[in-house]
Each structure stands twice: as structure tokens, then as C-alpha cells.
Amino acid sequence: MALESQQCRYLMMRKGHLSCLDICLSSVTVPKILVNFLCQRQTITYNQCLAQMFFLISFTGAEAALLAIMAYDRYAAICKPLHYSGLMNTKLCSVLAFATWVWGSLNAALHTALSSRLYFCGANQIHHIYCDLPPLMKIACNDVHINQLVIYITSLFVAVAPFLFTILSYIFILSSILKIRSTTGKRKAFSTCASHLTVVIIYFGNGLLNYNRPSAGYSLETDTLVSTMFCIITPMLNPLIYSLRNKEVKGAFRKVLENQGKLKHRHTIN
Template sequence: MKDVKERGNLTGVTEFIFLGFFNHPELQGLFFLIFLVVHLVTVLGNLLILTAIRINPVLHTPMYYFLSNLSFLDICYTSTTVPIVLVNFFQEKKTITYEGCLSQLFFLVIFAGSECVLLAAMAYDRFIAICHPLHYPVLMSNRVCAYLAAGSWMCGLVNSMTHTGLTATLTLCGPNQISHFLCDIPLLLKLSCSDTSINEVALYVASATFGLSPCLFTAVSYTLIISAILKIQSAQGQKKAFSTCASHLTVVLIYYGTINFNYDRPSLGYSLDVDILASVLFCIVTPMLNPIIYSLRNKEVKVALRKLCKGYIFPSDSSGQIHS
């Protein structure tokens, strides 16, 4: 089952065999259908959010600027994993090349790291909007928003280049079986027959920098936000203030909850099926939920989506313009 080649005096793996999902051959058809539907809903939902924000001037604000970045990240993130899983459902041998595995790892780490930082930037935006509303136009100017978004992507890129470069230096002697449906750093470290101490240190540093730090920053931001909301005298004012951050808070709780369940739980006592389920929740289900949450809990997004659908299906006039 091994496909290997000689690298000097060492044996190197040239392809990997995925074992995840494929140990239940009687459910292959059902799994394929579920993954296909979820992927289509994810891509379509996030594309609708992107388009609605793009064409509606009312949504040209920092909060929706960050949301458009989040939607684009979610499309990229799910498209890195799901297509190859769908293809493998029809393959007798569920494989990915060594180069393909590193490429998938590279993009997964970029998008995951960028999203962690971007969610923290969105929490900062909500903190300024609620706790310092008079200074909001200055503190969240177009330039600041662009810097925060670009910084999120840059953090993800630097983190990904570091981990992918370190992973590429590992000597993988086999076996070439990955008990999963994707390539991830801990999985490849288990297959290495060389020293992985530097890789493990890099993982700990990345977890603290791109996982724990944004999570703590977001938690502190929302502690201050909730404290400020509770000081508002009228119940209507409290409801209005909380509604501006409810969608983001829901997304944050789901994202950090699934990522912690996926990476920060003890490995002992869990079966392959539980490991697969944890990754499905984080990599596939969460990107699908984000546009649903924002469209259901955000009145402005619902109005923009309604106008978008009416504009394409029932144009308001011969010029194709949509009137408020």
C-alpha cells in the first residue's frame, strides 16, 4: 500500500492514503450527498453575502467590510477540503500526492489563521462602535479597516509559510496512511521518522499567537461591550446595541468552540469517527453556518438579500435599478 521513492539513504512517501469516512463503504453515497449539499449551501450563501454587501451602499461600513472578508475566507476554506473529499468518494484508492498534501496544508493554515485574527478585528470594531461611538469614524476609518483586514491575511500567510516550510523538511518514512480526510500538521508529524521538536514548538507558538491571543482579546472586548450595554438606561437601547454584535458573537462562539474541540482536546479515548466529526464541524459546518447566522440575525443583511433577490428575479424597472 506504500508508494515510496529513495531520498539518499532514506525512504520518502510520495502519496498519502486517506482513511477518514472511507471505513464505512455502505454510507459512501449518503456522505457524498451530504458533503455536496453543505458545500453548495456554503458557497452560495457566502456569495450572496458578498454580492449584497458589494451592491448595497447601506452596507458599506466597517462591520460589513469585515463580514465580506469573512465570507471570502469561508468560501476559500471549505473549497480547500471538500472538493477532494467528493472526488475520493468515487475513487477506489483515496489518495493525495505529497505535493498536493502540502498545498492543502498551506491553504488550510492560511485561512484558519486569518479567520482567527479577523474575528478579533471584528470584535474590536464592535467594541469601538458601542463603547466609543463618538470616535468610531476616526478609529475605524477606511484606512484602519484596510490595515486590519490586510494584517489578518498577512498573519495567516506568515503562519502558513512557517508551518508548511517546517513540514516540508520532515522525513516521512511511512506508513503513508492518514486517519483523516485532510492533511493537517499533527497528522503529518505522526508519520515523521525525523526530529519534530521544532515543528511542535512552532505549533505551540502558533496556538498561543493565532488561537489563544485572539480568543482572549475577543473575550475581553465582549466583556467590555456587555458591561457598556448594561449601563444603557432604556431596554430598547440595550436591545438595539446588542443586536449590532449578536451575529458576530454567535459566530465567534461557534468558531472557537469547534476549533478548541478539534485541536485542544485529549487524543486518548476518542475514536476515528469522533476525530472526523470534530474536523467536519470546524472545517465544513462552520463556514456554512456563518452566512445563515448573519442573514437570520441581522436586519440590514436580510433587507439587502431581499433586494438582491428581487433585483435579479423581479427587476424594479427597465433600467434594472433597485429602489429603496
């Protein structure tokens, strides 16, 4: 009983950091997009562009690392339940959560510093709804090979490594779940991992589409849609996905569906 409450406390701590990252990620892009839309002026200053890019890279990198840590937490809870309190104690959770923010900030500082050395000529029009590395390098007048090389190297540590670590954790988790004889135990284990696994698939899937799609063959509308999914829709979906495990939310959702069913039945009778 004490072990289960401890797991819930640690998981809620990491969910709190995830929710904070989602709010910050949306706040980086949405306000400026709305201002440009309302004022009908698609402009941004140079300093604002670099600041927006810094925080965008920082929060996305931190969230990828946090999702990997949450996968390890699920691994420890399901595969090593008797050692969970030793593997995931309060001090370690705090250090790991703090490390994700520092990790993202250091990565963002490196890319922002390199981008600040670029110079631009001509119209200086960014064909994107917010400032990000790929569209910024497209309009640069000087050589961007160093920037591209740094992006490829850092992406291995910031994106690929957390994703592979998460997949590896779930391979061990799935192996342990299949060994459980009780159907109730299997269902409870799957329920514990379902919300986090859904968030991982949506986040890394949209991130892959946003940063690794071909440079040619995509219209501006498609590019805008993909970017909106990654920086606006995904952070909005994460709280909803985790809320579906809440009994009160499930009950309220069930009541809404039942009321809609009753209304349809009344209209059919009338």
C-alpha cells in the same frame, strides 16, 4: 445618521472578508474529500498535501484575527460611538483586513516549511480526512519536537491572543450595554453583537475541539466528525447566522414557518 451608515459600511467590508475566508476554507478540503469519495481512492500526493495544509492553516489563522478585529469594531461602535469614525476609518479597515491575510499566510508558511523537512517511511497513511499538522506529524519518522514547539508558540499568537482579545472586547461591551437605561437601546446593542458573538463561540469552540483534544480515546469516526464541523460546517453556518439579522430573510423565514403551521392545521382538521 451618517455615523450609523459609516458603521454599516465598515461592518459590511469585514463581513465580505469573512465570507471570502469561509469560502476559501471550505474550498481547501471539500473538493478533495469529494473526489476521494467518488473515486473510492483515499490518496493525495506529497505536494498536494503540503499545499492543502498551507492554505488550511493560512485561512484559519486569518479568520481568527479577523474575528478579533470585528470584536474591536463592535467595541468602538458601542463603547466609543462619538470616536468611531476616528478609530475605524476606511484606510485603517483596509490595512487591518489585508494584515489578517498576510498574518495567516506567514504562519502557514512557517509550519509548511518545517513540515517539508519531515520524512516518512512505511505505509505513509494519514489517519485523517485532509492534511493537517497533527496527523502529518504522527506518521513522521524523524524527530518532531521542533515542529511541536513552534505549534505551541505560534498558537499563542494566532489563536489564544485573538480569542482573549475578543473576550476582553466583549467584557467592555457588556459593561457598556448594562449602563444603557433604555430597554430599546439595550436590545439594539445586543442585536448588533449577537451574530458576531455566536460566530466567535462556534469557530473558537470547534477549533479548540479540533486541535486540543486528547490524542488517545477518540475513534476515527469521532475525529472525522470534529474535523468536518470545524472546516466544513462552521464556514457554512457563518453566512446563515449573519443572514438572520436581515429583515427580508427574517420575513421569508417567518412565512415558511407560518405556511408549515397552516399545513399542519389543515391536516389535523382533515
